Amino acid sequence: MINMDLSYILTELGEEREQYFNAIAPPIVQTSNFAFKDVAEMRKAFTDEYATYLYSRGLNPTVDILRKKLAALDEAEDCLVFNSGAAAIFAAVLANVKAGDHIVSVRKPYSWAQRMFEVILPRFNVHHTYVDGTDMKNFEEAILPNTTVFYLESPNSWDYAMQDLQAVADLAKQHQIITICDNSYSTPLYQKPIRLGIDLVLQSATKYISGHSDVVAGVLSGSRAAIEKIFNSEYMNIGSGIQPFNAWLLLRGLRTLPARLERGSRTTKEVLAYLKQHPKVEQVFFPLDETFAQYELAQKQLTGACGLLTFVLKASNVEQVETFCNSLQHILMAVSWGGYESLVIPRCAGIPKEEFDAANIEHRMIRLYLGLEDAAYLVADLEQAFNKLDQ
DSSP states (O other): OOOOOHHHHHHTTTOOGGGGTTOSSOOOOOOSBOOOSSHHHHHHHHHOGGGSOSBTTSOOHHHHHHHHHHHHHTTOSEEEEESSHHHHHHHHHHTTOOTTOEEEEESSOOHHHHHIIIIIGGGGTOEEEEEOTTSHHHHHHHOOTTEEEEEEESSOSSSOOOOOHHHHHHHHHHTTOEEEEEOTTTHHHHOOTTTTTOSEEEEETTTTTTOSSOOOOEEEEEOHHHHHHHIIIIIHHHTOBOOHHHHHHHHHHHHTHHHHHHHHHHHHHHHHHHHHTOTTEEEEEOTTSTTSTTHHHHHHHOSOOOSEEEEEEOOSSHHHHHHHHHHOSSSEEOSOOOSSSOEEEEGGGGSOGGGOOTTSGGGGEEEEEOOSSOHHHHHHHHHHHHHGGGO
16 A cells, blocks of 8 residues: 555545536435446446445445545555444454354453354354453464454553554464454554554544544455455445445545544643542553553554543442542533544443442543543533532
Protein backbone atom coordinates (compact mmCIF):
# COMPACT_ATOMS: atom_id res chain seq x y z
CA MET A 1 0.00 0.00 0.00
CA ILE A 2 1.43 3.36 -1.07
CA ASN A 3 1.34 5.97 1.68
CA MET A 4 -0.98 8.86 0.85
CA ASP A 5 -1.47 12.24 2.41
CA LEU A 6 -4.21 12.14 5.04
CA SER A 7 -5.96 15.18 3.59
CA TYR A 8 -6.04 13.54 0.16
CA ILE A 9 -7.55 10.35 1.57
CA LEU A 10 -10.28 12.13 3.49
CA THR A 11 -11.32 14.68 0.87
CA GLU A 12 -10.44 13.24 -2.55
CA LEU A 13 -9.61 9.53 -2.73
CA GLY A 14 -12.31 7.54 -4.51
CA GLU A 15 -14.40 10.60 -5.32
CA GLU A 16 -14.89 10.80 -9.09
CA ARG A 17 -16.98 13.96 -8.97
CA GLU A 18 -17.24 14.33 -12.74
CA GLN A 19 -19.26 11.11 -12.72
CA TYR A 20 -21.96 12.64 -10.53
CA PHE A 21 -22.52 16.20 -11.75
CA ASN A 22 -19.42 17.58 -9.96
CA ALA A 23 -21.26 17.40 -6.66
CA ILE A 24 -18.95 18.04 -3.70
CA ALA A 25 -20.57 15.34 -1.57
CA PRO A 26 -20.86 11.91 -3.20
CA PRO A 27 -24.35 10.57 -3.95
CA ILE A 28 -26.12 7.88 -1.99
CA VAL A 29 -26.62 5.15 -4.58
CA GLN A 30 -29.68 3.76 -2.85
CA THR A 31 -30.36 0.79 -5.08
CA SER A 32 -30.71 -2.91 -4.44
CA ASN A 33 -29.42 -4.04 -7.83
CA PHE A 34 -27.85 -2.96 -11.12
CA ALA A 35 -28.90 -3.47 -14.75
CA PHE A 36 -26.83 -4.95 -17.61
CA LYS A 37 -26.87 -4.09 -21.29
CA ASP A 38 -26.58 -7.70 -22.46
CA VAL A 39 -26.27 -11.32 -21.33
CA ALA A 40 -22.49 -11.36 -21.78
CA GLU A 41 -22.08 -8.48 -19.35
CA MET A 42 -24.35 -10.17 -16.81
CA ARG A 43 -22.51 -13.47 -17.19
CA LYS A 44 -19.24 -11.68 -16.44
CA ALA A 45 -20.74 -10.20 -13.27
CA PHE A 46 -21.93 -13.64 -12.13
CA THR A 47 -18.41 -14.97 -12.70
CA ASP A 48 -16.71 -12.33 -10.55
CA GLU A 49 -19.02 -10.22 -8.39
CA TYR A 50 -16.01 -8.76 -6.58
CA ALA A 51 -15.09 -6.88 -9.76
CA THR A 52 -18.39 -5.22 -10.61
CA TYR A 53 -21.81 -4.13 -9.41
CA LEU A 54 -24.52 -6.78 -9.44
CA TYR A 55 -26.47 -6.56 -6.18
CA SER A 56 -25.91 -4.21 -3.25
CA ARG A 57 -25.50 -7.09 -0.81
CA GLY A 58 -22.06 -7.21 -2.45
CA LEU A 59 -20.61 -4.04 -3.97
CA ASN A 60 -22.20 -0.60 -4.15
CA PRO A 61 -20.70 2.67 -5.50
CA THR A 62 -21.24 4.68 -2.31
CA VAL A 63 -19.80 1.90 -0.17
CA ASP A 64 -16.82 1.60 -2.53
CA ILE A 65 -15.81 5.23 -1.99
CA LEU A 66 -15.78 4.52 1.74
CA ARG A 67 -13.83 1.25 1.27
CA LYS A 68 -11.07 3.00 -0.64
CA LYS A 69 -10.64 5.62 2.06
CA LEU A 70 -10.70 3.19 4.97
CA ALA A 71 -8.25 0.79 3.31
CA ALA A 72 -5.87 3.68 2.64
CA LEU A 73 -6.09 4.83 6.27
CA ASP A 74 -5.17 1.31 7.40
CA GLU A 75 -2.38 1.12 4.77
CA ALA A 76 -4.13 -2.00 3.50
CA GLU A 77 -4.76 -3.23 -0.03
CA ASP A 78 -8.49 -3.54 0.50
CA CYS A 79 -11.26 -3.57 3.06
CA LEU A 80 -14.88 -4.49 3.63
CA VAL A 81 -17.42 -2.48 5.61
CA PHE A 82 -19.97 -4.36 7.72
CA ASN A 83 -23.17 -3.33 9.44
CA SER A 84 -21.51 -3.76 12.84
CA GLY A 85 -18.12 -4.30 14.41
CA ALA A 86 -19.33 -7.68 15.70
CA ALA A 87 -20.05 -8.76 12.11
CA ALA A 88 -16.51 -7.80 11.08
CA ILE A 89 -15.08 -9.85 13.95
CA PHE A 90 -17.23 -12.85 13.09
CA ALA A 91 -16.31 -12.81 9.40
CA ALA A 92 -12.59 -12.33 10.06
CA VAL A 93 -12.38 -15.28 12.44
CA LEU A 94 -14.78 -17.60 10.63
CA ALA A 95 -12.88 -17.16 7.36
CA ASN A 96 -9.70 -18.46 8.95
CA VAL A 97 -10.81 -21.50 10.93
CA LYS A 98 -12.20 -24.94 10.14
CA ALA A 99 -13.39 -27.83 12.28
CA GLY A 100 -10.62 -29.00 14.58
CA ASP A 101 -8.72 -25.70 14.63
CA HIS A 102 -7.51 -23.78 17.67
CA ILE A 103 -7.52 -20.03 18.37
CA VAL A 104 -5.31 -18.10 20.78
CA SER A 105 -7.08 -14.96 21.99
CA VAL A 106 -6.24 -12.24 24.46
CA ARG A 107 -8.19 -12.72 27.66
CA LYS A 108 -11.45 -10.87 28.24
CA PRO A 109 -11.97 -9.88 24.60
CA TYR A 110 -14.93 -7.80 23.44
CA SER A 111 -18.13 -9.48 24.63
CA TRP A 112 -19.35 -10.65 21.22
CA ALA A 113 -15.92 -11.99 20.29
CA GLN A 114 -15.96 -13.86 23.59
CA ARG A 115 -19.40 -15.28 22.86
CA MET A 116 -18.19 -16.47 19.46
CA PHE A 117 -15.21 -18.23 21.03
CA GLU A 118 -17.13 -19.77 23.92
CA VAL A 119 -20.59 -20.53 22.51
CA ILE A 120 -20.65 -20.60 18.72
CA LEU A 121 -17.31 -21.99 17.51
CA PRO A 122 -17.14 -24.95 19.94
CA ARG A 123 -20.29 -26.27 18.23
CA PHE A 124 -18.08 -26.76 15.17
CA ASN A 125 -15.12 -28.19 17.08
CA VAL A 126 -13.13 -24.96 17.04
CA HIS A 127 -11.62 -24.24 20.44
CA HIS A 128 -9.64 -21.45 22.03
CA THR A 129 -7.09 -20.53 24.68
CA TYR A 130 -7.16 -17.16 26.43
CA VAL A 131 -3.81 -15.60 27.32
CA ASP A 132 -2.48 -12.52 29.02
CA GLY A 133 -1.34 -10.74 25.87
CA THR A 134 0.97 -8.36 27.69
CA ASP A 135 3.60 -11.14 27.86
CA MET A 136 4.88 -12.64 24.59
CA LYS A 137 5.75 -15.91 26.32
CA ASN A 138 2.06 -16.60 26.76
CA PHE A 139 1.51 -16.65 22.99
CA GLU A 140 4.50 -18.93 22.47
CA GLU A 141 3.31 -21.39 25.12
CA ALA A 142 -0.30 -21.43 23.88
CA ILE A 143 0.49 -22.48 20.30
CA LEU A 144 -0.75 -25.95 19.38
CA PRO A 145 -0.20 -27.87 16.12
CA ASN A 146 -3.73 -26.86 15.07
CA THR A 147 -3.53 -23.16 16.01
CA THR A 148 -4.61 -21.07 13.03
CA VAL A 149 -5.52 -17.64 14.50
CA PHE A 150 -4.15 -15.14 17.01
CA TYR A 151 -6.94 -12.77 18.05
CA LEU A 152 -5.73 -9.47 19.50
CA GLU A 153 -7.14 -6.27 21.01
CA SER A 154 -4.51 -3.61 21.45
CA PRO A 155 -5.40 -1.60 23.46
CA ASN A 156 -8.59 -3.11 24.81
CA SER A 157 -11.39 -0.82 25.95
CA TRP A 158 -11.31 -1.16 29.75
CA ASP A 159 -7.80 -1.37 31.20
CA TYR A 160 -6.14 -0.77 27.79
CA ALA A 161 -3.86 -3.82 27.95
CA MET A 162 -1.69 -3.97 24.83
CA GLN A 163 0.24 -6.54 22.84
CA ASP A 164 3.57 -6.02 21.12
CA LEU A 165 2.00 -6.29 17.68
CA GLN A 166 5.21 -6.63 15.71
CA ALA A 167 6.53 -9.38 18.00
CA VAL A 168 3.22 -11.26 17.88
CA ALA A 169 3.07 -10.91 14.09
CA ASP A 170 6.63 -12.23 13.73
CA LEU A 171 5.85 -15.22 15.93
CA ALA A 172 2.64 -15.95 14.03
CA LYS A 173 4.39 -15.91 10.67
CA GLN A 174 6.87 -18.50 11.92
CA HIS A 175 3.93 -20.85 12.57
CA GLN A 176 1.69 -19.87 9.61
CA ILE A 177 -0.86 -18.37 12.00
CA ILE A 178 -3.22 -15.56 10.89
CA THR A 179 -3.22 -12.47 13.10
CA ILE A 180 -6.39 -10.44 13.61
CA CYS A 181 -6.29 -7.21 15.64
CA ASP A 182 -9.17 -5.08 16.91
CA ASN A 183 -7.97 -1.48 16.51
CA SER A 184 -11.18 0.24 17.65
CA TYR A 185 -9.53 2.14 20.49
CA SER A 186 -6.82 3.79 18.42
CA THR A 187 -8.37 4.29 14.98
CA PRO A 188 -6.11 4.05 11.89
CA LEU A 189 -4.83 7.54 12.67
CA TYR A 190 -3.17 6.58 15.95
CA GLN A 191 -2.06 2.99 15.33
CA LYS A 192 -1.15 1.06 12.16
CA PRO A 193 -1.32 -2.71 12.90
CA ILE A 194 -0.78 -3.73 9.27
CA ARG A 195 2.43 -1.70 9.18
CA LEU A 196 3.54 -3.81 12.17
CA GLY A 197 2.85 -7.08 10.35
CA ILE A 198 -0.73 -7.88 11.38
CA ASP A 199 -2.71 -9.72 8.68
CA LEU A 200 -6.23 -8.43 9.33
CA VAL A 201 -7.17 -5.28 11.25
CA LEU A 202 -10.70 -4.43 12.26
CA GLN A 203 -12.46 -1.63 14.04
CA SER A 204 -15.88 -0.54 15.13
CA ALA A 205 -16.68 2.33 12.78
CA THR A 206 -19.62 3.08 15.07
CA LYS A 207 -17.14 4.99 17.17
CA TYR A 208 -14.61 7.54 15.92
CA ILE A 209 -15.15 6.98 12.19
CA SER A 210 -18.82 7.91 12.51
CA GLY A 211 -18.29 10.44 15.27
CA HIS A 212 -21.98 11.31 15.50
CA SER A 213 -23.50 8.31 17.34
CA ASP A 214 -25.94 7.66 14.51
CA VAL A 215 -24.38 4.68 12.68
CA VAL A 216 -23.48 1.12 13.66
CA ALA A 217 -20.72 -0.29 11.43
CA GLY A 218 -17.50 -2.30 11.33
CA VAL A 219 -14.40 -2.31 9.13
CA LEU A 220 -12.09 -5.16 8.18
CA SER A 221 -8.87 -4.43 6.26
CA GLY A 222 -6.09 -6.60 4.87
CA SER A 223 -4.52 -7.90 1.69
CA ARG A 224 -6.67 -7.99 -1.43
CA ALA A 225 -6.47 -11.79 -1.49
CA ALA A 226 -7.63 -12.11 2.13
CA ILE A 227 -10.46 -9.59 1.70
CA GLU A 228 -11.65 -11.12 -1.58
CA LYS A 229 -11.75 -14.54 0.07
CA ILE A 230 -13.95 -13.18 2.86
CA PHE A 231 -16.14 -11.27 0.39
CA ASN A 232 -16.87 -14.41 -1.63
CA SER A 233 -17.82 -16.44 1.42
CA GLU A 234 -18.62 -15.02 4.86
CA TYR A 235 -19.48 -11.47 3.73
CA MET A 236 -21.86 -12.49 0.97
CA ASN A 237 -23.37 -15.50 2.72
CA ILE A 238 -24.16 -13.72 5.97
CA GLY A 239 -25.32 -10.60 4.16
CA SER A 240 -23.73 -8.33 6.73
CA GLY A 241 -22.52 -5.53 4.47
CA ILE A 242 -23.26 -1.92 5.29
CA GLN A 243 -26.11 -0.15 3.50
CA PRO A 244 -25.46 2.85 1.20
CA PHE A 245 -27.01 5.50 3.46
CA ASN A 246 -24.95 4.42 6.46
CA ALA A 247 -21.83 4.33 4.27
CA TRP A 248 -22.57 7.92 3.28
CA LEU A 249 -22.88 8.92 6.93
CA LEU A 250 -19.47 7.36 7.61
CA LEU A 251 -18.00 9.34 4.69
CA ARG A 252 -19.37 12.46 6.36
CA GLY A 253 -17.80 11.43 9.66
CA LEU A 254 -14.40 10.83 8.08
CA ARG A 255 -14.17 14.45 6.91
CA THR A 256 -13.78 15.68 10.48
CA LEU A 257 -11.97 12.70 12.03
CA PRO A 258 -8.56 14.41 12.57
CA ALA A 259 -10.17 17.55 14.02
CA ARG A 260 -12.35 15.55 16.40
CA LEU A 261 -9.42 13.43 17.58
CA GLU A 262 -7.29 16.53 18.14
CA ARG A 263 -10.07 18.19 20.16
CA GLY A 264 -10.65 15.00 22.16
CA SER A 265 -6.95 14.67 22.88
CA ARG A 266 -6.78 18.17 24.38
CA THR A 267 -9.82 17.54 26.53
CA THR A 268 -8.48 14.17 27.66
CA LYS A 269 -5.26 15.73 28.95
CA GLU A 270 -7.19 18.22 31.10
CA VAL A 271 -9.69 15.73 32.50
CA LEU A 272 -6.97 13.12 33.08
CA ALA A 273 -4.96 15.62 35.14
CA TYR A 274 -8.06 16.44 37.17
CA LEU A 275 -8.86 12.77 37.89
CA LYS A 276 -5.27 11.87 38.82
CA GLN A 277 -5.23 14.39 41.65
CA HIS A 278 -8.75 13.76 42.93
CA PRO A 279 -8.88 12.25 46.44
CA LYS A 280 -11.78 9.97 45.54
CA VAL A 281 -9.93 8.38 42.60
CA GLU A 282 -7.70 5.43 43.39
CA GLN A 283 -6.19 4.82 39.94
CA VAL A 284 -6.50 6.01 36.36
CA PHE A 285 -5.88 3.89 33.26
CA PHE A 286 -4.83 5.67 30.07
CA PRO A 287 -2.21 4.31 27.61
CA LEU A 288 -0.26 7.54 27.13
CA ASP A 289 -0.06 8.45 30.79
CA GLU A 290 3.33 7.82 32.39
CA THR A 291 1.68 5.76 35.15
CA PHE A 292 0.35 3.23 32.63
CA ALA A 293 1.96 -0.19 33.11
CA GLN A 294 2.80 -0.52 29.39
CA TYR A 295 3.66 3.13 28.82
CA GLU A 296 6.86 2.31 26.93
CA LEU A 297 5.02 0.01 24.49
CA ALA A 298 2.21 2.53 24.11
CA GLN A 299 4.72 5.21 23.10
CA LYS A 300 6.22 2.78 20.58
CA GLN A 301 2.97 1.68 18.94
CA LEU A 302 0.61 4.64 19.34
CA THR A 303 1.00 8.07 17.82
CA GLY A 304 -1.87 9.32 19.95
CA ALA A 305 -4.79 8.34 22.15
CA CYS A 306 -7.86 10.28 23.12
CA GLY A 307 -11.24 10.24 24.69
CA LEU A 308 -11.46 6.90 26.43
CA LEU A 309 -10.03 6.35 29.90
CA THR A 310 -10.93 4.37 33.01
CA PHE A 311 -10.68 5.35 36.65
CA VAL A 312 -11.15 3.36 39.86
CA LEU A 313 -13.46 5.02 42.35
CA LYS A 314 -12.59 4.82 46.03
CA ALA A 315 -15.76 3.09 47.19
CA SER A 316 -16.61 0.59 49.90
CA ASN A 317 -19.88 -0.55 48.37
CA VAL A 318 -21.76 -0.67 45.08
CA GLU A 319 -24.18 2.04 46.18
CA GLN A 320 -21.38 4.60 46.15
CA VAL A 321 -20.46 3.71 42.58
CA GLU A 322 -24.09 3.96 41.58
CA THR A 323 -24.53 7.28 43.40
CA PHE A 324 -21.59 8.80 41.52
CA CYS A 325 -22.79 7.63 38.10
CA ASN A 326 -26.45 8.48 38.77
CA SER A 327 -25.45 11.99 39.86
CA LEU A 328 -23.84 12.98 36.57
CA GLN A 329 -25.97 15.64 34.93
CA HIS A 330 -24.34 16.12 31.52
CA ILE A 331 -22.21 13.03 30.95
CA LEU A 332 -24.60 10.39 29.64
CA MET A 333 -24.66 6.78 30.85
CA ALA A 334 -24.35 4.58 27.76
CA VAL A 335 -22.19 1.99 26.04
CA SER A 336 -19.81 2.66 23.13
CA TRP A 337 -17.70 5.77 22.60
CA GLY A 338 -16.28 7.97 19.84
CA GLY A 339 -19.22 10.30 19.28
CA TYR A 340 -19.63 13.99 20.00
CA GLU A 341 -21.13 13.37 23.46
CA SER A 342 -19.39 12.33 26.67
CA LEU A 343 -20.38 8.97 28.14
CA VAL A 344 -19.81 6.93 31.27
CA ILE A 345 -20.29 3.25 32.07
CA PRO A 346 -19.56 1.60 35.45
CA ARG A 347 -18.10 -1.91 35.29
CA CYS A 348 -20.50 -2.98 38.04
CA ALA A 349 -23.44 -2.48 35.65
CA GLY A 350 -22.47 -5.79 34.09
CA ILE A 351 -22.16 -7.57 37.44
CA PRO A 352 -25.08 -8.86 39.59
CA LYS A 353 -25.40 -6.43 42.46
CA GLU A 354 -24.99 -9.15 45.08
CA GLU A 355 -21.64 -10.16 43.56
CA PHE A 356 -20.05 -6.72 43.94
CA ASP A 357 -16.69 -6.98 45.70
CA ALA A 358 -15.10 -3.71 46.75
CA ALA A 359 -11.73 -5.46 47.10
CA ASN A 360 -11.78 -6.15 43.35
CA ILE A 361 -10.75 -2.92 41.62
CA GLU A 362 -12.45 -4.03 38.41
CA HIS A 363 -15.79 -3.79 40.20
CA ARG A 364 -15.04 -0.16 41.01
CA MET A 365 -13.92 0.77 37.50
CA ILE A 366 -15.74 3.55 35.69
CA ARG A 367 -15.05 4.01 32.00
CA LEU A 368 -15.29 7.60 30.83
CA TYR A 369 -15.47 8.77 27.23
CA LEU A 370 -14.78 12.45 26.67
CA GLY A 371 -16.62 13.96 23.73
CA LEU A 372 -16.45 17.39 22.15
CA GLU A 373 -17.75 19.42 25.11
CA ASP A 374 -15.45 21.90 26.84
CA ALA A 375 -13.14 20.29 29.38
CA ALA A 376 -14.25 22.70 32.13
CA TYR A 377 -17.88 21.74 31.53
CA LEU A 378 -17.05 18.04 31.97
CA VAL A 379 -14.84 18.58 35.00
CA ALA A 380 -17.63 20.55 36.70
CA ASP A 381 -20.04 17.68 36.12
CA LEU A 382 -17.58 15.14 37.52
CA GLU A 383 -16.87 17.36 40.53
CA GLN A 384 -20.50 17.74 41.53
CA ALA A 385 -20.95 13.95 41.21
CA PHE A 386 -17.90 13.34 43.42
CA ASN A 387 -19.34 15.76 45.95
CA LYS A 388 -22.53 13.69 46.18
CA LEU A 389 -20.45 10.92 47.75
CA ASP A 390 -20.01 13.10 50.86
CA GLN A 391 -23.71 13.68 51.37
